[in-house]
Amino acid sequence: MQAVKEPRGGFFGPYGGRYVAEVLRWPLDRLEEAFKDIAGCPDFQAEFTRLLTDYVGRPTPLVFAQNATRILDGAQIYIKLEGLANTGAHKINNALGQGLLAKRMGKKRIIAETGAGQHGVAVAAVCAKLGLRCRVYMGEVDMLRQKPNVFWMQQYGAEVVPVLAGAKTLKDAVNEAFRDWATYPEETFYILGSALGPSPYPDMVRQFQSVIGKEVQARLAQQGLSPSVLVACAGGGSNAIGFFSPFIAAALPRLVAVEAGGRGKGRGNNAVRMSGEGLTGVVQGYKSKFLLDEDGQVLPTYSVSAGLDYPGIGPQLAALGESGRIEFTSAMDSEALEALKFFAKNEGILFALESAHAGAAAIRLAPGLPKDAVLVVNMSGRGDKDLFITARELDRENWKSFLKEEIQRI
Numbered sequence: 001m002q003a004v005k006e007p008r009g010g011f012f013g014p015y016g017g018r019y020v021a022e023v024l025r026w027p028l029d030r031l032e033e034a035f036k037d038i039a040g041c042p043d044f045q046a047e048f049t050r051l052l053t054d055y056v057g058r059p060t061p062l063v064f065a066q067n068a069t070r071i072l073d074g075a076q077i078y079i080k081l082e083g084l085a086n087t088g089a090h091k092i093n094n095a096l097g098q099g100l101l102a103k104r105m106g107k108k109r110i111i112a113e114t115g116a117g118q119h120g121v122a123v124a125a126v127c128a129k130l131g132l133r134c135r136v137y138m139g140e141v142d143m144l145r146q147k148p149n150v151f152w153m154q155q156y157g158a159e160v161v162p163v164l165a166g167a168k169t170l171k172d173a174v175n176e177a178f179r180d181w182a183t184y185p186e187e188t189f190y191i192l193g194s195a196l197g198p199s200p201y202p203d204m205v206r207q208f209q210s211v212i213g214k215e216v217q218a219r220l221a222q223q224g225l226s227p228s229v230l231v232a233c234a235g236g237g238s239n240a241i242g243f244f245s246p247f248i249a250a251a252l253p254r255l256v257a258v259e260a261g262g263r264g265k266g267r268g269n270n271a272v273r274m275s276g277e278g279l280t281g282v283v284q285g286y287k288s289k290f291l292l293d294e295d296g297q298v299l300p301t302y303s304v305s306a307g308l309d310y311p312g313i314g315p316q317l318a319a320l321g322e323s324g325r326i327e328f329t330s331a332m333d334s335e336a337l338e339a340l341k342f343f344a345k346n347e348g349i350l351f352a353l354e355s356a357h358a359g360a361a362a363i364r365l366a367p368g369l370p371k372d373a374v375l376v377v378n379m380s381g382r383g384d385k386d387l388f389i390t391a392r393e394l395d396r397e398n399w400k401s402f403l404k405e406e407i408q409r410i
């Protein structure tokens, strides 16, 4: 078992890199220079930290889950409440970091992609706060499925542009954002939403999200504790890598990343890249593990959680998964829904469906661990955003009649 060394030229072991068309070479070079020159300087750090405190609401709490610990009768369970950050998830840490960088680079125009809309909401909010113009690309299919997030982005003043190409979902929105950036590189900053894409995005996103892990480390140390196991869900991998980052270089704690097991095995039923059928490929500017068909085309995926159904995974997570430093597992829709109910009833904490996958893995792991072991679950987001999905899954008939009555009232 070996930690992957600091990337050389944007690579993490065999993964990562910058596989882009010529037109995007210099914008990415500029971005990398700016990130190195600006993001490290004390002035930038001070402003970032001030806004993380006053605007995002950091540090987010780390709560001891006393009842869950008693019931599962194993490890001491702690929950990091990223869902209490402004806009409801960890996504805002990265959106704010990149937004501040854009501002210092003198960029006036922000673009972003969004799938379920969580990243789009975070970017739209940050742009409103920082006074930046914002355009969010979103697949037309996703816009129909995630109406509430489209509505909130518009309230924050963002322009939400439907993408009509391909399957009209996240992958197509990313392509459209890159196309836009290649067309207007001078004035545009592309705020990418997870720890993936061409270099320097994976490094940059990890660094902005590392506040999660640093806070956990400091809070546990205050209580004289050190963690034995960290558990996070992994879509693209930004909450996981940010949470894990201060702990990667050492041999412990165990780092567990949880993928979307969806309806179970078989093509199109899940989004299991690392602990399933993932293949090495180059997609959207970086090399990593993807769900691909025999021709190397990206396969459709499925999960009850809108944020975990990306067909690829961040290159650093892929490398650390292969080296054995990060263990990958998956949780099915049904397990995630059970975990959501468990933590709601026993801890008064409502997990986002994505985060509930990490919760499900924690429920599986805790009973087999010693009683003095500390297991920390990252609740990457809170569950209110999933009302339309969770209510349909857990209380279908009541929810249906409520919606019918609402329509009559309108």
Ligand SMILES: *Cc1c(COP(=O)(O)O)cnc(C)c1O
Binding pocket: 089, 090, 091, 118, 119, 193, 194, 195, 233, 234, 235, 236, 237, 238, 239, 240, 307, 308, 352, 354, 355, 380, 381, 382
């Ligand atoms: C977007 C999202 C995820 C998945 O993204 P990562 O980059 O893998 O963190 C997980 N949880 C929540 C709440 C999200 O909004």
